[in-house]
Amino acid sequence: MRKRYRRPKIKNAGGYWIAQYRDRDGTKRHKSLGPVDKVRKYEAEKKLAMILEPINSASEPSPDMLFDDFV
Numbered sequence: 627m628r629k630r631y632r633r634p635k636i637k638n639a640g641g642y643w644i645a646q647y648r649d650r651d652g653t654k655r656h657k658s659l660g661p662v663d664k665v666r667k668y669e670a671e672k673k674l675a676m677i678l679e680p681i682n683s684a685s686e687p688s689p690d691m692l693f694d695d696f697v
Contacts, residue, residue: 636670638662643670650681 635646636659643659657677659670 636667636674643667645670645674645677647674647678647681 636643641662643662643665645657645659647655649655659665659673
């Protein structure tokens with residue numbers, strides 16, 4: 627199975643870097659990463675990468691799992 631990687635999506639909203647991502651359960655999450663005038667975009671992307679590290683490193687389904695259980 628192909629390994630999936632969630633790319634960080636960051637936008638400037640109201641003078642703050644806002645991250646939008648989905649957690650392991652698929653729930654949409656928003657996180658403020660700091661004000662635009664004090665935090666550079668690449669710093670905000672690094673913060674988001676640290677937040678997404680546990681999600682991106684999740685284990686793959688085991689080969690003995692049935693399709694019904696997977697779905």
